[in-house]
Every structure is written in C-alpha cells, then in structure tokens.
Amino acid sequence: MWDNVGKSFAKAFELMGARDQILTEIVRTTMNMAFRSSIVAFLLGVPIGLLVAMNDFKGKKAIVAFMRTMMGLPAVAVGILVYMLFSGTGPFGHLKLIFSVKLMVIAQVILITPVVAGMTETSVSKSTDKILETARGLNLNPLKKFLLILNESKYQLIAIYMFAIARSLSEVGAVQIVGGNILHKTRVMTTAIALNYNMGEFALAVALGFILILIVLSINVVATLLQMTLEKTNK
Amino acid sequence: MQNNFSITAKKMYGKRSVLDVEKCKFEHGKSYAIIGANGSGKSTLLKCIARAIDFDGKIEGLSKNMVAYMPQQSVGFSFSVINNLKFVYKTREKKFKKDEAKKILKDLDLLHLEKKNAAKLSGGETQRVALARILCADAPVFLLDEFTASMDIKQAKVCQELVSKRAKDRDKTLIFTSHQMSQVAEIADYVLFLHEGKLLETMGVKDFPKNVKTKELKEFLEYMLTKEVF
Numbered sequence: 235m236w237d238n239v240g241k242s243f244a245k246a247f248e249l250m251g252a253r254d255q256i257l258t259e260i261v262r263t264t265m266n267m268a269f270r271s272s273i274v275a276f277l278l279g280v281p282i283g284l285l286v287a288m289n290d291f292k293g294k295k296a297i298v299a300f301m302r303t304m305m306g307l308p309a310v311a312v313g314i315l316v317y318m319l320f321s322g323t324g325p326f327g328h329l330k331l332i333f334s335v336k337l338m339v340i341a342q343v344i345l346i347t348p349v350v351a352g353m354t355e356t357s358v359s360k361s362t363d364k365i366l367e368t369a370r371g372l373n374l375n376p377l378k379k380f381l382l383i384l385n386e387s388k389y390q391l392i393a394i395y396m397f398a399i400a401r402s403l404s405e406v407g408a409v410q411i412v413g414g415n416i417l418h419k420t421r422v423m424t425t426a427i428a429l430n431y432n433m434g435e436f437a438l439a440v441a442l443g444f445i446l447i448l449i450v451l452s453i454n455v456v457a458t459l460l461q462m463t464l465e466k467t468n469k
Numbered sequence: 470m471q472n473n474f475s476i477t478a479k480k481m482y483g484k485r486s487v488l489d490v491e492k493c494k495f496e497h498g499k500s501y502a503i504i505g506a507n508g509s510g511k512s513t514l515l516k517c518i519a520r521a522i523d524f525d526g527k528i529e530g531l532s533k534n535m536v537a538y539m540p541q542q543s544v545g546f547s548f549s550v551i552n553n554l555k556f557v558y559k560t561r562e563k564k565f566k567k568d569e570a571k572k573i574l575k576d577l578d579l580l581h582l583e584k585k586n587a588a589k590l591s592g593g594e595t596q597r598v599a600l601a602r603i604l605c606a607d608a609p610v611f612l613l614d615e616f617t618a619s620m621d622i623k624q625a626k627v628c629q630e631l632v633s634k635r636a637k638d639r640d641k642t643l644i645f646t647s648h649q650m651s652q653v654a655e656i657a658d659y660v661l662f663l664h665e666g667k668l669l670e671t672m673g674v675k676d677f678p679k680n681v682k683t684k685e686l687k688e689f690l691e692y693m694l695t696k697e698v699f
C-alpha cells in the first residue's frame with residue numbers, strides 16, 4: 235500500500251514538473267469554476283446570513299433551522315435537479331447551458347450559498363447583539379449598521395470564504411452530472427480523479443488528489459497571510 | 470433650543486412586566502440619576518428613551534437623533550481608537566474635528582492608545598472609548614448606562630467629572646444609571662428611584678438621601694450602606 239502511495243507522490247511531482255498540457259487545462263478549469271462559484275455564493279450567502287443574524291423577526295428560529303438544513307444539501311441531488319432544469323427538455327433548456335462550466339458554477343452556487351449563509355449566521359450572531367446595541371446608541375442607519383457588522387466580522391468571513399472555495403474545489407457529485415466530465419471543456423480535478431479511479435489508474439487518481447490538496451493549501455496560505463496582515467494593521 | 474421631554478413606557482418580556490412608567494419628565498440641561506436594584510428597569514428605561522428597543526408608549530419632545538446612548542456593555546469597533554471617534558463624526562454627518570477628538574482622548578487618558586485597535590482593549594479602556602464616542606457625538610441628551618462600572622476608582626472619578634462638566638458647559642441633558650451613590654450625589658440634579666419597573670420616587674439631589682419618602686427606597690439605601698457601596 236505504502237509503495238502505491240510513494241508512486242502516487244512521484245507521479246504527482248512528475249505531472250507538475252512536466253507541465254502536462256491536459257493537467258494544466260484541468261487545473262485551469264477547476265480554478266475558474268471554483269473561484270466563480272465560491273465568490274458568487276459568498277456574495278449571496280454573507281448578506282443573507284448577516285441579515286438573519288442582525289434582525290429579530292417572527293419565524294426567525296424556523297428560518298435559521300431551514301438554513302442549517304440546507305447546509306446539508308446532497309450534492310448529487312442538486313446536480314440531478316439542475317440537470318433536469320437545464321437539460322434539453324427542461325424549462326431552461328433553451329439557454330443551452332447543459333455540460334458547460336457556467337452550469338457547473340450555477341449548481342455549485344446552489345450548493346454552497348446555504349453553507350455560507352448558515353456559517354455566517356452562526357459565527358456572527360453571538361457578537362452582533364453588543365455591537366448592534368452600541369450602534370443603535372450612536373443612531374446608525376441600517377446600511378451603516380450592516381457595514382459595521384461586516385467589518386467586525388471580517389476574520390470569520392475570511393474563514394468562511396476559505397471553506398466555500400474548499401467545498402467548491404472538492405465537490406464532485408453535482409459537477410459530474412451537470413458538467414458531464416468532458417475533456418477540454420468541463421473536466422475538473424475531482425471528476426478527473428473519479429474517472430481515473432473508474433479506469434483503475436489509482437496512482438494517477440491519487441496523484442491528482444495530491445495536486446488538489448496542494449492547491450487548497452496554497453489558497454489557505456494566502457488567506458492566512460491576509461488575515462495576519464489585517465491583524466497587524468489593526469493592532 | 471430647549472429639549473424638555475417626557476416618556477410613557479411599558480415593556481414586557483413574555484408575561485413579565487419589566488418597566489411601567491407614566492409621563493416621566495426630563496428637563497433640558499439637567500442631570501438625572503436613575504437608581505434601583507438589579508432588574509428594577511433602569512437599563513430598560515434608558516433603552517426606551519434611546520429607542521434601542523421596542524416598547525408600548527410614547528416619547529414626547531425628543532427625536533431619535535437627539536440622543537447618544539452608551540450601553541452597559543459597549544464594544545470597541547475593530548479599528549483604531551481615533552478612528553472610532555472619526556466614525557462617530559461621520560455617522561453624525563459632521564466634519565471630523567481632530568483637535569477636539571484628541572482633547573477628549575487626553576481628558577480620558579486614552580491619547581497613548583489612539584492608534585491601538587479599540588476591539589483589543591481592556592474592559593475599562595473600552596468603556597472610556599465608548600464614553601469618548603458619546604462625547605464626540607455631542608447630542609443634546611446623553612444616556613449613560615453604568616458608564617464607570619468597569620473602571621477603577623480614579624478613572625471613574627475623572628470620567629464622571631468630565632461628563633458632568635461637559636453636560637453643564639454645553640447645556641446637555643444627562644441621564645445615567647448607577648450603583649454608586651457617591652456618584653449620584655456628586656453629579657445628579659435629580660434622582661429617580663425605580664422599583665420593580667415602576668417609578669416610585671423622584672427627588673432633587675439636595676433631599677437625597679436624607680428625605681426619602683418610600684419604604685422601598687429606604688430599604689434600598691440601607692442595603693447599599695450595609696454593603697459599603699455608599
């Protein structure tokens with residue numbers, strides 16, 4: 235077993251060193267999809283999470299419970315639903331998005347937005363009460379209160395974005411169904427790993443897995459450096 | 470401009486009444502101390518005046534933008550101390566007066582912390598930053614909820630003198646809650662005693678604490694004396 239792991243490591247470095255054209259293409263498609271879906275999900279999910287955390291209203295507990303349930307949406311189910319909506323016979327079939335990166339982004343946004351909203355609400359709600367009371371005392375308007383809470387939550391939000399992009403990079407069920415894993419078009423790291431596993435190319439599959447982990451690690455390092463810089467400037 | 474105002478407020482939490490005051494009047498330019506045991510409704514009354522919470526009733530003669538309210542558990546916003554003050558000028562749509570802000574920081578012994586992140590200060594320092602923000606807001610009515618509770622005796626003394634002087638010099642109405650009877654005696658013009666959400670007694674500070682009328686206030690003051698808080 236350890237022999238295979240060693241071979242996989244060697245294969246991973248060999249692929250990266252050789253600047254394999256197909257691998258480069260797959261990595262580029264993966265990053266393109268992951269950044270777009272995570273950014274859109276973040277921009278949608280954070281305001282939803284903050285608004286729920288900041289406001290008291292009738293039915294809030296039910297909304298929070300719903301948001302938390304949606305965090306567990308099964309990727310395959312989302313993939314099938316999006317496929318049905320956008321396939322040739324579906325209501326949005328005329329948009330001709332099936333088996334495209336755009337549709338993979340849409341499926342991931344549906345999947346990741348509730349996670350971002352739920353995590354934002356959970357991580358921010360504890361601290362918002364005191365901040366909001368202080369803000370009310372200074373007579374801030376709703377927009378300024380929102381921006382203030384956004385600023386006060388910036389460290390949590392960086393961590394939430396990291397989770398969103400990691401979720402996007404590692405997701406396979408939905409993108410496989412709506413993207414179709416088409417070489418030179420919609421093949422991404424995770425679908426390539428699944429394909430190689432199905433073909434019995436375990437070493438190549440694990441090697442791609444290592445490369446994926448390295449990508450996630452690099453993004454994490456950048457985010458940590460950003461957090462540290464922010465903390466330094468805020469001392 | 471004279472800003473006399475009155476409040477009639479009823480506040481329930483579930484089936485429990487926490488505040489029930491009828492036409493409680495406040496005179497422009499005067500200083501009011503609200504006293505009472507924990508849970509008597511002091512903080513709730515301040516929150517109602519600040520319109521920081523919903524309540525049944527009305528406030529006559531005071532609009533929302535005429536108050537600056539400092540909650541008991543104020544926070545420092547996570548930017549520098551000086552920018553916390555700048556933020557207040559911006560929100561009040563006033564030009565930032567750096568010299569005035571620095572003078573307030575100096576008076577509150579915060580000048581050496583002006584570039585520090587206000588979210589990372591100690592409890593006493595955070596409370597002084599919150600007080601500095603209120604002073605910069607320069608609203609006609611200051612509402613301060615136990616504004617020296619996290620400070621040591623020396624700092625508390627400096628802060629109460631500063632607040633009192635600023636209120637008198639600038640003709641502000643000052644309404645504060647306190648458990649320190651010496652503070653009440655030193656800076657209040659009037660004392661309001663709340664008991665179980667009701668306003669039981671209002672008196673001029675000259676009559677306080679000798680000429681109290683109600684049994685409840687007598688008992689409250691005796692308790693404070695035995696606890697050596699007075």
